[in-house]
Amino acid sequence: xxxxxxxxxxxxxxxxxxxxxxxxxxxxxxxxxxxxxxxxxxxxxxxxxxxxxxxxxxxxxxxxxxxxxxxxxxxxxxxxxxxxxxxxxxxxxxxxxxxxxxxxxxxxxxxxxxxxxxxxxxxxxxxxxxxxxxxxxxxxxxxxxxxxxxxxxxxxxxxxxxxxxxxxxxxxxxxxxxxxxxxxxxxxxxxxxxxxxxxxxxxxxxxxxxxxxxxxxxxxxxxxxxxxxxxxxxxxxxxxxxxxxxxxxxxxxxxxxxxxxxxxxxxxxxxxxxxxxxxxxxxxxxxxxxxxxxxxxxxxxxxxxxxxxxxxxxxxxxxxxxxxx
Numbered sequence: 449x450x451x452x453x454x455x456x457x458x459x460x461x462x463x464x465x466x467x468x469x470x471x472x473x474x475x476x477x478x479x480x481x482x483x484x485x486x487x488x489x490x491x492x493x494x495x496x497x498x499x500x501x502x503x504x505x506x507x508x509x510x511x512x513x514x515x516x517x518x519x520x521x522x523x524x525x526x527x528x529x530x531x532x533x534x535x536x537x538x539x540x541x542x543x544x545x546x547x548x549x550x551x552x553x554x555x556x557x558x559x560x561x562x563x564x565x566x567x568x569x570x571x572x573x574x575x576x577x578x579x580x581x582x583x584x585x586x587x588x589x590x591x592x593x594x595x596x597x598x599x600x601x602x603x604x605x606x607x608x609x610x611x612x613x614x615x616x617x618x619x620x621x622x623x624x625x626x627x628x629x630x631x632x633x634x635x636x637x638x639x640x641x642x643x644x645x646x647x648x649x650x651x652x653x654x655x656x657x658x659x660x661x662x663x664x665x666x667x668x669x670x671x672x673x674x675x676x677x678x679x680x681x682x683x684x685x686x687x688x689x690x691x692x693x694x695x696x697x698x699x700x701x702x703x704x705x706x707x708x709x710x711x712x713x714x715x716x717x718x719x720x721x722x723x724x725x726x727x728x729x730x731x732x733x734x735x736x737x738x739x740x741x742x743x744x745x746x747x748x749x750x751x752x753x754x755x756x757x758x759x760x761x762x763x764x765x766x767x768x769x770x771x772x773x
Contacts, residue, residue, distance in 0.1 A: 457767040458685050462598040465605045467506035492519045496662045498579045503586035505600045512570025515579050517662045527574035577658040578732040584661050591670050592677045595685045609773040610753040618746035624737045627728050634710045636695035639680040644710030693758040
């Protein structure tokens with residue numbers, strides 16, 4: 449459909465930076481191995497590979513984001529207790545190869561794992577249905593238009609090299625960056641590259657059982673209205689990439705970005721919304737994805753990186769000169 453994509457500089461960066469098929473297979477093997485251990489005590493739980501790997505936006509060396517999903521109608525459980533028991537099970541089997549830590553103070557309690565034998569690391573959460581919903585939603589956006597995933601991967605690569613990614617240090621999370629890209633493709637392009645799926649297919653994306661969404665992710669199911677979508681915007685991927693920086697270099701960061709609505713929402717007057725310098729709505733639980741960006745220093749680094757990229761393009765720089773800093 450977009451012939452320029454096949455020979456573009458962005459495609460070369462995308463192919464060199466995206467997760468390889470071998471990495472994906474190794475992650476899936478690890479998922480099955482961990483799930484077999486978990487089933488010894490919790491046969492009703494499924495371990496689903498979510499996050500960037502689950503939606504197709506993973507770069508090389510990315511973490512594994514696992515979430516535990518209950519079978520429908522199974523009894524309620526204490527998530528902390530489940531994770532502690534899983535920690536004990538896995539530790540007893542993988543004592544020499546696995547480093548594992550339970551973080552109970554996180555927004556969602558998680559197990560952090562580092563498999564030194566496989567060279568893989570990741571985390572396990574329990575009952576994080578919003579993670580499932582967002583993974584499936586991101587996967588659908590990525591499947592709607594062939595330019596989306598190369599854009600996301602290339603912008604992730606740029607952001608990593610520009611040192612503006614890491615929510616732990618009051619910068620952008622990978623998920624926040626993806627939402628910035630999707631918002632730009634919805635609202636910052638004319639005509640838009642993408643619509644709001646929540647607005648077009650509200651009942652489909654708002655009322656799904658977590659177990660069903662887990663099935664869709666494991667089966668890599670794509671709804672027909674996703675695969676049949678055709679964008680009215682025929683800009684090359686390079687034009688869209690440069691437009692991302694032009695759009696955000698003059699952006700009014702007091703606004704609240706909402707991929708769910710395809711535009712903006714009113715600012716909620718709570719500390720987690722008013723204190724941060726960037727405000728991006730989570731499409732599933734409606735919280736502020738960028739609530740960690742509350743220090744001026746980190747915010748200024750993000751703005752300066754965007755402005756610097758836009759200025760380089762204004763001086764005629766090529767895409768690799770901007771991305772591969």
